[in-house]
Amino acid sequence: MVLFITGLCNRKCYYCPLSENRKNKDVIYANERKISGIDEAIDEAKICGSKGVGITGGNPILKIDRTCEYLKALKDHFGKDFHAHLYTTLEITEEHLQKLKEAGLDEIRLHPRMENLKNQDKKEDKKEVELNKLVEKLTLCKKYIKKVGVEIPAIPNMDDEISLIIQKINEIPVDFINLNELEYSETNYTNLLEKGFNEKNDYSSRMQGSQETALNAINLAKKHIIANNKEGYNLAIKMHYCPSTLKDSVQMKNRLINRAKNVAKEYELITDEGLLIKGIVKYDELIVAEKSTEDSNNPENNPFVQFLKYNELELGIDYEINTCKSEIYLNPILLEEIIEYIKENNIEAEKEFGEFRAYISEYYPTVDKLEVQRTPLITKKPKLNLKLRKKNLK
Ligand code: SF4
Known part of the structure; x- marks a missing residue:
């Protein structure tokens, strides 16, 4: 040190x-x-x-x-x-x-x-x-x-x-x-x-x-x-x-x-250079269903979190919600698989969930968490199917 x-x-x-x-x-x-x-x-x-x-x-x-x-x-x-x-x-x-x-x-x-x-x-x-x-x-x-x-x-x-x-x-x-x-x-x-x-x-x-x-x-x-x-x-x-x-x-x-x-979360990967990699979903642009009576300000109610929760037990998904930054963090490989599946299958959701952004973030494991690279995974408007299960993933 x-x-x-x-x-x-x-x-x-x-x-x-x-x-x-x-x-x-x-x-x-x-x-x-x-x-x-x-x-x-x-x-x-x-x-x-x-x-x-x-x-x-x-x-x-x-x-x-x-x-x-x-x-x-x-x-x-x-x-x-x-x-x-x-x-x-x-x-x-x-x-x-x-x-x-x-x-x-x-x-x-x-x-x-x-x-x-x-x-x-x-x-x-x-x-x-x-x-x-x-x-x-x-x-x-x-x-x-x-x-x-x-x-x-x-x-x-x-x-x-x-x-x-x-x-x-x-x-x-x-x-x-x-x-x-x-x-x-x-x-x-x-x-x-x-x-x-x-x-x-x-x-x-x-x-x-x-x-x-x-x-x-x-x-x-x-x-x-x-x-x-x-x-x-x-x-x-x-x-x-x-x-x-x-x-x-x-x-x-x-x-x-x-x-x-020592600081990596369960869902993060460590590179050979000692940087950390995580998947990020920005949920501030996700919207709850039009007729939903649920509280749209509660991150637990947004579709991506519901999707993760739905699959949590079977997939063993470990994720974290950062309410200050309106971000969900999860394993970058898993996030890539989810996004690929959505893109390839052009999934039609039962209801419209709005736009969302997903990235892979690479950053220093230091206190300031300086980000060195952010790779966008999705830039267009996807539609999520909440019933997506493990067997549908690659
Ligand atoms: S001025 Fe800078 S380089 Fe010179 S002795 Fe002080 S700390 Fe070291």
Whole structure:
């Protein structure tokens, strides 16, 4: 689970990808769900079948007590094997680390100021200061936290600077460095273009040159470390390049699948990508029979619901009525079969029931239930036969 503990941050990185509703706002999210308490964080971790938590922001140390409170509660609830890692900046202090250790943090990932490392005129001293500060803070982290690493975006054309970071921190040594492919978002897009960067293609949010920089920096660092070590190869640090496609397709997919399994209703199907599929019938345009004395505002009286009820026991149909949205939800395959039958047989109803709409909806199993696709199954005026039974279906 990703626990976004606050959107507050003391830096203004030009490549910061945080969205408008999170950036510099003191809000908490567990995955994509906005939360206001520890119970909700525990609930989200359960729903997603999480094996651990990545605490991020903003900068979590700006809300150190809240961070430790959530961290400790998650550890207490799920046990010590529930792995917890945290992302933060070089503003971390010994006091923060003491608190994080007591709360049970397993791993910490530091993020230096990349702007200070860029080799531009008269910025040499800033670069040296930043590198020394990184080494100092990583060394401090090693005293308190079991696993210590660095995580940075692979900014195009920073091959030498990133290689230098790897060489420096390999001497401490720290456990790993993660180089993330640079991606654009709605908030950093203009900044990245102003810096002269371009999109890699028009079907992803990857930035051109980021992957090349990451791989080149790793190779450069390896060569330097080997060349400067008389006794042979001494590469203590693990280096990972994380392409955005891998992050999206593996981490996100696993999270969605776990969440979908826990929230899917009986009538819903789960796709290989972790999305949910359901059939929808809009009943607001269904009308009750002209001479009917029944209450037309009661959804239980509309023809489609009556049809489902009529067939409920025999077909084992599981459905749900959403009165706020005037929708009936049911298994998408079953809905397709019903609609196909109506179309193929041009069923004449005893009475006119009016128009209705039917769809297959595919959506994220997240709290906002973002719909990615809605496929209409019927667009013309059908007539329903309430006596339609299982034996008539394919
Ligand atoms: S440290 Fe992270 S959250 Fe803060 S501005 Fe930089 S990228 Fe954004």
